[in-house]
Each structure stands twice: as C-alpha cells, then as structure tokens.
Amino acid sequence: MSAADWAGRDLGERTVAYDEKDAILYALAVGAAATDLDLVFEDRLRVLPTFGLTLAQWAPDVLAAAGAFDDRAVHGSQTLEVHRPLPRTGELRLSARVGDVWDKGSAAIFDVIVECDEFTATWSLFAPGFGGFGGERGPAQAASAERPVGRRSVVQTFATQAALYRLTGDRHHIHIDPEASARIGHPTPILQGLCTLAATTLALAAEQGAHPADLIALQGRFSGPVIPGDALDLESWPDGAFELRRDGVSVISDGRAVFA
Structure with a gap:
C-alpha cells in the first residue's frame, strides 16, 4: 500500500470526557505555577486551549496502528486553531481524518486533522522510508524572514x-x-x-x-x-x-x- 493511499482516509470519531482535575494536571505539567489560580484552582479555572491536543492524541496513534508508517516516524509540526473556549469539564466529540500526504523523496509527511466545535488541530508526521511514491512534495518551507532582534x-x-x-x-x-x-x-x-x-x-x-x-x-x-x-x-x-x-x-x- 502506497503512502498516497492514506490521503483523505477517515480515522473515526470519539467522544472524550474530562473533568477539572484533568485540566489542572495538564496546566501543572506544562509549567503553570501554584500561584496561577485561574489555571490550577477549580473555583477560578480557565482551561488552556492546548489541553485539547491531549484529548485528540488518539488520532495520529490510530494512523500509526493502522500501519501507515513505522516507529521511525516523528512529530514534525503542529497547528491549532481555537474556535471557542474549552469548558471546565465536559465531553468533546472529535472527528479525525488524514489530510494531505506529501512525498519528500526519502520520507513521507502525513497530515492528521482533528476537528470539533472547539478547535481544529493538525499533526504533521514525518515518516522516513515511506516517500518515493511519486506524489507532490508539498509547500516548500518558507525562507526565514530578515527580522530585527526580537x-x-x-x-x-x-x-x-x-x-x-x-x-x-x-x-x-x-x-x-x-x-x-x-x-x-x-x-x-x-x-x-x-x-x-x-x-x-x-x-x-x-x-x-x-x-x-x-x-x-x-x-x-x-x-x-x-x-x-x-x-x-x-x-x-x-x-x-x-x-x-x-x-x-x-x-x-x-x-x-x-x-x-
């Protein structure tokens, strides 16, 4: 099976539940301080939008388990578009699919897209050994802009x-x-x-x-x-x-x- 055959493949839907404890644990794991009460105290809690990425991690794992690539694949890049705030607790209904699959010659890049009412997220997975199938290379990496010191x-x-x-x-x-x-x-x-x-x-x-x-x-x-x-x-x-x-x-x- 060519890597190109995975493009557009439906990866299914899942309803994922979480509570305030999960959101607080996440905030602490990514570096929130004990004094950041609106991130770590349930009475004032605002959920970090990036927490949604942990709820959607199953999607690239589904593609891996299906045999699209092997254990040499690495997470190349990530995007997240936030549509509305995550609630303190509740359920998200997530749908996932494979987007584009790009041919980089020695490797393939698989885009895995996860969507729900709250956000859209895309994992780009770099898979050595799965390129060379004659597909498009995809957008070239933009040249670094000349910027002043930031x-x-x-x-x-x-x-x-x-x-x-x-x-x-x-x-x-x-x-x-x-x-x-x-x-x-x-x-x-x-x-x-x-x-x-x-x-x-x-x-x-x-x-x-x-x-x-x-x-x-x-x-x-x-x-x-x-x-x-x-x-x-x-x-x-x-x-x-x-x-x-x-x-x-x-x-x-x-x-x-x-x-x-």
Whole structure:
C-alpha cells in the first residue's frame, strides 16, 4: 500500500470526557505555577486551549496502528486553531481524518486533522522510508524572514516534566525510559514536543500581557530535542512569531502564537 493511499482516509470519531482535575494536571505539567489560580484552582479555572491536543492524541496513534508508517516516524509540526473556549469539564466529540500526504523523496509527511466545535488541530508526521511514491512534495518551507532582534526570555523546563506530562496521555517510552530514548539517539529521555510548545505559550502570554487561555492560533515545527530541566531561549516578535532554542540551536522553529 502506497503512502498516497492514506490521503483523505477517515480515522473515526470519539467522544472524550474530562473533568477539572484533568485540566489542572495538564496546566501543572506544562509549567503553570501554584500561584496561577485561574489555571490550577477549580473555583477560578480557565482551561488552556492546548489541553485539547491531549484529548485528540488518539488520532495520529490510530494512523500509526493502522500501519501507515513505522516507529521511525516523528512529530514534525503542529497547528491549532481555537474556535471557542474549552469548558471546565465536559465531553468533546472529535472527528479525525488524514489530510494531505506529501512525498519528500526519502520520507513521507502525513497530515492528521482533528476537528470539533472547539478547535481544529493538525499533526504533521514525518515518516522516513515511506516517500518515493511519486506524489507532490508539498509547500516548500518558507525562507526565514530578515527580522530585527526580537524580545528575549527564557522557558524553564523541569526535571520531572516529561514524566508528569505522560499522565496527560502521551505515554511513548522515549519520554520516560532511557533504553527507549537511546534507541533514537538520546541517552536521556526527551520532553514531549507538545509539552514544550504549550510551555512556550505560557511565556509568550506573559510577555504580551495576555492570558494563556486566550490563545486563538498556534503553530510550530519541532526541529530539535529538549531534555527535561533545560532552560530554553525564547525569541519572539510583535506579530506572534517566535523561535525557541537550546544552546543556540532551534528546537521549535516557524513558531506563531496569537492571543485574543
């Protein structure tokens, strides 16, 4: 079966329930402080929009389980469009499908789209060994715009962050087991990309004087690993663009976060 045959494939629907405890655990896992009462205290709770990504994580897993690619595939990039705030507690009815499948020669990129009334999210999954099927290469990566030096700040991760974030749904072994992470070239388990991306939105909201629950659009390309405990350098610009670096090397590029 060619990678191209997966384009447009329906991945099904699920109704996913959660409560305030789940939303609070998520906020703590991505770096909310105990003093952020409207993120960690049920009486004042506002749910972070990126929490919805944990509720939709089943969709790319369904595609993997169906055999579209193997365990060499990595999460290449993520987008999130927020349509309305997530309620404190309740159920979301999610539908998922494969969007475009791009042929990069040595690899394929599968876009997995998840939609509900509250948000639309797209996972782009880079699958080595599944290209070369004669399909379109897809949009070229935009050349980096010449920008003035942006605002600088730090995103501080913590040593137990990957272990804590696993409890929100992403239990892939590379985030907890050194033997598993070593098999992909990292002797220390790495932080989940979606955790890093969500943690960055907290810092960006603080810089802009916005509330992180007012996020309405987010995107980022995962371009390097993060180790729990790393202090990451964040550079951002007034139009919402940002780049996150570890020791001068990009770990999230082509970033953009917009708040209402």
